[in-house]
Amino acid sequence: MFYKIMNSSLKVKIFILNISGIIILGITFVILSFMNFNSQEELIKNKLFLTSDNLSDSIQDQFYERYGDVKTFSLHFKNFTTNSREYVNYLNQIVKFYGIYSIITVCDLNGRLLSVNDESPDGKKINSEILYKDNFSKTNWFQETIQKKFLEDTKKDFTGVNFQDAYFDDYIEKVYKEKTYSTTFSTFIYNSKGDPIGIISTHPNFSWVEAVVTRVYDNYLKSNYKSFQVTLLNKSGDVILDYNPSQNNDKKEIQHDEKILNSYNLLKAGQPAAEKLFQGEEGTLESKNSRTGNNQIQAFKKVIGPKIVDELGWKVLVRVNASEVYSTIINSKITFFISFILIFSLIVFMSLFFSKNLGEKLKMVARNLAVGNQKLNKTSSGASVDSQQLSASAIEQAAALQETVTAVNQINAMMNKTSEMASISRKKSDENKSKVTKGKNIVRNMVESISNIKSSNTNIMDQVIEGNKRISEIVKVIAEIESKTKVINEIVFQTKLLSFNASVEAARAGEHGRGFSVVAEEVGNLAQMSGNASKEISSMLENSIHKVTNIIDDTKVNIEKILNISKDAMKSGEDISKECALIFEEIFDNTEEVNNLVYEIANSAQEQAKGVNEITHAMHELDSVTHQNSNIAQKSAQTAEELLNQSYEIEQMASHLLKIIDGDNISSTGIDKDKGTPNSGHNLRQFQNLNTQNYEAKSDKFKVDGKKATSIKPQNTPQDVNGKVKTPQPDEVPSYNDPRFEEL
Known part of the structure; x- marks a missing residue:
C-alpha cells in the first residue's frame, strides 16, 4: 500500500497528505466528543443517585420526627x-x-x-x-x-x-x-x-413522605424531565408509594391506586433494580419498566441511616425515561456529526481542487519538455539505416539450415517407435475405461442403497412429527387442567374475602353477629365448588397419563421397525462398496503396466536427444553469420551514439518529472500511459543492448566443449547443368532455387 502511494501522482500525494491530517484530527475530535458524551451520561446517573440519597435522608428525618412525636404526646x-x-x-x-x-x-x-x-x-x-x-x-x-x-x-x-x-x-x-x-x-x-x-x-x-417526593419532582420539572418517577418499597418488595405524574396527565398530586399499593411486588416482577436492592446493592442502571415497558435510568437506594430503624427495610427507586434524559445528548451528537461531515467534505473539496490545479500546471511543463525530446529522438532514429545491411547477411543462414534436415530424419524414425508404444498404452487405457465404467455402475447401486437409507430416515422423521402432534394433545389437556386450577384459585380468593368480610361484620356487630350466618353459608358453597373442581382435575390427570403412555409405546414400535429397515439397507451398501474396491484394484494393476510402457518411451527420448545434438552441430554454421550481423549492428549504433546519449539524458529528466506528477502513469519504457508520449532514444538503447545479448547467446549456444562444432554433410547436394554433383564453396551464397531449400 505504501509503495503504491509513493508511486502515485503528485496531486494524489498532496490529496492523501491532506486527507490523512484531516482524518487524524477528526478521529481525535470524535474520541474526545464521545468521552464528553459519556461523562454527561454519568453525570445524569450520578444526579439520579444523589436524588435517591437525598430522598432517603429526608424520609429518615420525617420518620425520626414522627417517631419522637408520639412519645412526646404521651407525656401530656x-x-x-x-x-x-x-x-x-x-x-x-x-x-x-x-x-x-x-x-x-x-x-x-x-x-x-x-x-x-x-x-x-x-x-x-x-x-x-x-x-x-x-x-x-x-x-x-x-x-x-x-x-x-x-x-x-x-x-x-x-x-x-x-x-x-x-x-x-x-x-x-x-x-x-x-x-x-x-x-x-x-x-x-x-x-x-x-x-x-x-x-x-x-x-x-402518608403525606409526611409524599411531600418530600413532590418537592424533588419540582426540581426535575425545571429540567424538563416530566417522566420523573419515585417508587418506595417495603421490606417485602411491595410498592407503598408510586409517584408518576406522567401517567396522571402531569398532575403533581399523588395517586393512591389500591391495585398497586401493597399489591404490586417489584421483586416478584423481576425488576432488576429491586433485585439488586434486596441483594444489598445500591447504585444506578438502565432497564425496562416492568409495567410500562419504557427503557429507564434507575437509581436505587436503601433507606437506612442514623435517623431511622434499619429493620423497617424501606427502599427507594428514582426513575426517569432514558429517551427523555438522553434527548439533549442525542441532539448534540447529531449536530456534531452533521457539522463534522460538512467540514470534512469542504476540506476534501478544497484539497482536491488545490492538488489538481498544481498538478496540471507541473504536468504541462513536463509535456512540453517531452515534445522537444521527441523531435531529438526522430533525428537519432535516422542513424539506424545501416541496420538494413542485416537483411543481406540473413541469406547466408539458409545454407546452414540444409544441414539440419538429416538430423530431423533420425528424429522422425525415433518418433515412429514412440508412436507404437503410445498405441499399446492406448489399448491399456481402453481396458481401464471399461473397468472404470463397471465401477461407475457399482457406485450407482451404492447411491441407490444410500437413497433407501435416506427414505428410512425420512420415515423416522415422519414418526417423530406424528409423536409431536400427539404430545400437543397432552398440552391441551394440561391447558384444561390449568383453567380448572384458575377456578379453584378464584374460589379460594373469594373464600378469603368472604371470611374477611365475616370477621369485619362480626367485629362491627359485636355479639349480635346476624350477618355472620349468611357469610358462613356462602363460604360453604364455595368450598363445595372447590371440591368438585379438584375431582375434575384428578380425572383429567389420569386420562393424560394414559394418553402419554400409549403415545410412547406406539412411537417405540414404529422406530424399531424403521431401524431394522435402515440396518438392512446399510448392509446392502457395504457389500456393494466391497465389490467396487475389487474392481478398482484391477485398475491399479493395469496402471502398473502403463508405467512400464512409459519407461520404454523414456528410452526412446534419449535417442531423440542424440539427434538433437546433431542439429546443434548444424546450427554452428549460423553462428558465424550471426557474428557478421552483430558487427554491422554495432557500427550502426556507434553512428547514433552521440545523439542517443543526449536524447537519453533529456528523456530521463522528462520521465522523472512526469513520474513525480503522474506516478505510475509513466511506464518503464518512458511512454506516458495517458498521452502516449514516445521515448525513442531510450527505446534505441534497449534495442541495441537486446540485439547484442541475443548475438552473444547464439554464439555460445552453437559451441560444443568450447570449440566450433563440425557441420553435417547434407544428403542431397546441388548439381550442375550436366547432372554432376556440385560441391558449393564454403563462402558461396546459395541461390533462391537451390534444391536444398526444397527439403526445408
Missing part, C-alpha cells in the same frame, strides 16, 4: 384518667400545628377509646364521635403495642414505639368519609409510677 397524658375537653383541645392543637395527623387516639389498656380530636388539620369539625362506639383492642397496632412488638433500635435511641407500615386506614375513612393512605405510630402512656395506663396512637397520613 401522664395523669390521664377520664376524658375531658382539655385533652380534646390539646389533640386539636397538635393536629392543626403539624397538619399531617388525621386522628390521634388515646385508649385504655382494654382498647376502649378515651379521647380523640374532633377537628381536622384545617380546623373543621369532624365526626369523631362515632369512634367512641368502637373498641380498638383487635386492631393490629393495639395488639402489637400491648405485646410490646416495637420497631426499635436501642443504639440509635429508638425505643418503645410500634409502627404500622403504610395502609388504607378504615377508622380515618369512617370519620372523613374518604379513603386515606396512612401510617400509625403507637406507644404506652405511663403514670407517675412508671406503670402503663393507656395507649396513644397517631395516624399521620
Whole structure:
C-alpha cells in the first residue's frame, strides 16, 4: 500500500497528505466528543443517585420526627384518667400545628377509646364521635403495642414505639368519609409510677413522605424531565408509594391506586433494580419498566441511616425515561456529526481542487519538455539505416539450415517407435475405461442403497412429527387442567374475602353477629365448588397419563421397525462398496503396466536427444553469420551514439518529472500511459543492448566443449547443368532455387 502511494501522482500525494491530517484530527475530535458524551451520561446517573440519597435522608428525618412525636404526646397524658375537653383541645392543637395527623387516639389498656380530636388539620369539625362506639383492642397496632412488638433500635435511641407500615386506614375513612393512605405510630402512656395506663396512637397520613417526593419532582420539572418517577418499597418488595405524574396527565398530586399499593411486588416482577436492592446493592442502571415497558435510568437506594430503624427495610427507586434524559445528548451528537461531515467534505473539496490545479500546471511543463525530446529522438532514429545491411547477411543462414534436415530424419524414425508404444498404452487405457465404467455402475447401486437409507430416515422423521402432534394433545389437556386450577384459585380468593368480610361484620356487630350466618353459608358453597373442581382435575390427570403412555409405546414400535429397515439397507451398501474396491484394484494393476510402457518411451527420448545434438552441430554454421550481423549492428549504433546519449539524458529528466506528477502513469519504457508520449532514444538503447545479448547467446549456444562444432554433410547436394554433383564453396551464397531449400 505504501509503495503504491509513493508511486502515485503528485496531486494524489498532496490529496492523501491532506486527507490523512484531516482524518487524524477528526478521529481525535470524535474520541474526545464521545468521552464528553459519556461523562454527561454519568453525570445524569450520578444526579439520579444523589436524588435517591437525598430522598432517603429526608424520609429518615420525617420518620425520626414522627417517631419522637408520639412519645412526646404521651407525656401530656401522664395523669390521664377520664376524658375531658382539655385533652380534646390539646389533640386539636397538635393536629392543626403539624397538619399531617388525621386522628390521634388515646385508649385504655382494654382498647376502649378515651379521647380523640374532633377537628381536622384545617380546623373543621369532624365526626369523631362515632369512634367512641368502637373498641380498638383487635386492631393490629393495639395488639402489637400491648405485646410490646416495637420497631426499635436501642443504639440509635429508638425505643418503645410500634409502627404500622403504610395502609388504607378504615377508622380515618369512617370519620372523613374518604379513603386515606396512612401510617400509625403507637406507644404506652405511663403514670407517675412508671406503670402503663393507656395507649396513644397517631395516624399521620402518608403525606409526611409524599411531600418530600413532590418537592424533588419540582426540581426535575425545571429540567424538563416530566417522566420523573419515585417508587418506595417495603421490606417485602411491595410498592407503598408510586409517584408518576406522567401517567396522571402531569398532575403533581399523588395517586393512591389500591391495585398497586401493597399489591404490586417489584421483586416478584423481576425488576432488576429491586433485585439488586434486596441483594444489598445500591447504585444506578438502565432497564425496562416492568409495567410500562419504557427503557429507564434507575437509581436505587436503601433507606437506612442514623435517623431511622434499619429493620423497617424501606427502599427507594428514582426513575426517569432514558429517551427523555438522553434527548439533549442525542441532539448534540447529531449536530456534531452533521457539522463534522460538512467540514470534512469542504476540506476534501478544497484539497482536491488545490492538488489538481498544481498538478496540471507541473504536468504541462513536463509535456512540453517531452515534445522537444521527441523531435531529438526522430533525428537519432535516422542513424539506424545501416541496420538494413542485416537483411543481406540473413541469406547466408539458409545454407546452414540444409544441414539440419538429416538430423530431423533420425528424429522422425525415433518418433515412429514412440508412436507404437503410445498405441499399446492406448489399448491399456481402453481396458481401464471399461473397468472404470463397471465401477461407475457399482457406485450407482451404492447411491441407490444410500437413497433407501435416506427414505428410512425420512420415515423416522415422519414418526417423530406424528409423536409431536400427539404430545400437543397432552398440552391441551394440561391447558384444561390449568383453567380448572384458575377456578379453584378464584374460589379460594373469594373464600378469603368472604371470611374477611365475616370477621369485619362480626367485629362491627359485636355479639349480635346476624350477618355472620349468611357469610358462613356462602363460604360453604364455595368450598363445595372447590371440591368438585379438584375431582375434575384428578380425572383429567389420569386420562393424560394414559394418553402419554400409549403415545410412547406406539412411537417405540414404529422406530424399531424403521431401524431394522435402515440396518438392512446399510448392509446392502457395504457389500456393494466391497465389490467396487475389487474392481478398482484391477485398475491399479493395469496402471502398473502403463508405467512400464512409459519407461520404454523414456528410452526412446534419449535417442531423440542424440539427434538433437546433431542439429546443434548444424546450427554452428549460423553462428558465424550471426557474428557478421552483430558487427554491422554495432557500427550502426556507434553512428547514433552521440545523439542517443543526449536524447537519453533529456528523456530521463522528462520521465522523472512526469513520474513525480503522474506516478505510475509513466511506464518503464518512458511512454506516458495517458498521452502516449514516445521515448525513442531510450527505446534505441534497449534495442541495441537486446540485439547484442541475443548475438552473444547464439554464439555460445552453437559451441560444443568450447570449440566450433563440425557441420553435417547434407544428403542431397546441388548439381550442375550436366547432372554432376556440385560441391558449393564454403563462402558461396546459395541461390533462391537451390534444391536444398526444397527439403526445408
